[in-house]
Amino acid sequence: MADTQASQAGTAEHPADLFIIGGGINGCGIARDAAGRGLSVLLCEKGDLAQATSSASTKLFHGGLRYLEYLEIRLVREALEEREILLRANPHISRPMRFVLPMDPSMRFPTNTPVGRMLPFLKGRRPAAVIRAGLFLYDHLGGRKLLPGTRRLDLRRDPAGAALRGDLRLAYEYSDGWVDDARLVVLNARDAAARGARIMTRTQVTAAHREDGLWRIETTAGTFRARALVNAAGPWVGEVIRDTIHVPSKEGVRLVRGSHIVTRRLFDHDRAYFFQGPDGRICFAIPYEQDFTLIGTTDNDYHGDPAAVACTPEEQRYLCDFVSRYFARPVTPADVVWTYSGVRPLYDDGARSATAATRDYVLRLDDGGAPLLNIFGGKITTYRRLAEHALEKLGRFFPQATAAWTADVALPGGAFPVGGGADLAQGLTRDYPFLTPAWAARLIRTYGTEARLWLGDAARAADLGQDFGATLTAAEIRWQIDREWARSGKDVLWRRTKIGLHLDAAARAAVGDFVAAELAGQAVAGPARRASSGSLG
Structure with a gap:
């Protein structure tokens, strides 16, 4: 039945309810949510699922501890709430992880953050009391139930200190989660397809316009019709608005390159490190694929083709130098066995730097005819809530849609307990x-x-x-x-x-x-x- 509905949806006689452009985490998350509410869904991805940003993350389900310095309280709270929902829904491709945050007295608050400006008497220092207060807030904002809270570590005694500089004595250990980002996308697509959605990869949308109260979408696989169009094209969201849909928009996207390096395993335990840098940025060093360590990420404005993004030699050196401030054995570019880079399509809020630009998502509905929903920003951890919000935005056009449902349903293969x-x-x-x-x-x-x-x-x-x-x-x-x-x-x-x-x-x-x-x-x-x-x- 689902296969029949999927094959008919999008024709002139049977227009689909939703046509989604983009096979990243936001597009596939929306497709899954909408199909589960009984809507007919077509999703079109010009390459492979998760081929761009959604396979180039730091691979964390996390609230975003550093966003507290920018007073992104709503985003952090929502992400922390989602963190445990997603860990329960995906216990095969995700897992709880403990993060060790060493206290280096030489590290400074970034002076351009709201918190840095509110506490000028600290003169840029990040004292342990301030870090501990932030971690207390992080522990309690999201109604944590599954994960253990923060604890203090003596690095001279704890195994986590063995890989670090000998003069580092104090650290805090807190909880977040790890996830296989690309598989998360594929499993959302699979669940969407099982509920009736049609997923078309290697298929590019070449034009779309409103016609007779519907969207007419031309693709390399044919022409389709839909009652509503969702632009979840990630780094290409602005290009789709400008060159494919030709609908005026005041919203902009800020492309930020995030690069990562992978080395052979640098430490002999299963915890990750959260390092603070002298430039106010942070960097993770995470156990990866059993034999490796994942290090990232960078934050640099990007102005090229998102498909051509790559980790530069300068970024490799930057990341090596960053973590070498903490590890007892320096990390050099010669240790790097693989790199990857992605472009984050952040909502352009006018921030002075890429680091300060908001990580929150913005949904803009154009209802001057058949509805168009443009998706700006977003992060892996909040994709499910973003999808719910997208369906809320479109809800009045689809009164037949059933209620939100994804919070309590595991993805394919994930129907077993966390830790099982x-x-x-x-x-x-x-x-x-x-x-x-x-x-x-x-x-x-x-x-x-x-x-x-x-x-x-x-x-x-x-x-x-x-x-x-x-x-x-x-x-x-x-x-x-x-x-x-x-x-x-x-x-x-x-x-x-x-x-x-x-x-x-x-x-x-x-x-x-x-x-x-x-x-x-x-x-x-x-x-x-x-x-x-x-x-x-």
């Missing part, structure tokens, strides 16, 4: 004895309870087909092609998983060749092959 991943992994090794504990744990972190769906009745590793290394097999790649819109080696290696970090160039090329061959085989087999595979693409 170890038990699931143990169950996999029991039922599939050829899986090593590390292999089973990776599958649970990636697919949760759905790992069993593609493992099927395999009795030995060979039953999963070609082994590409690092536990990646043909069966897993076929699942990503058939169920997760993977269409290239990069989709598999850097978004559906991060196995690209663990493979050499030859193995990565073999994955790309396999994906191309599978897609070619599906094209030859035709609709019957795609239907039998359950393809959602």
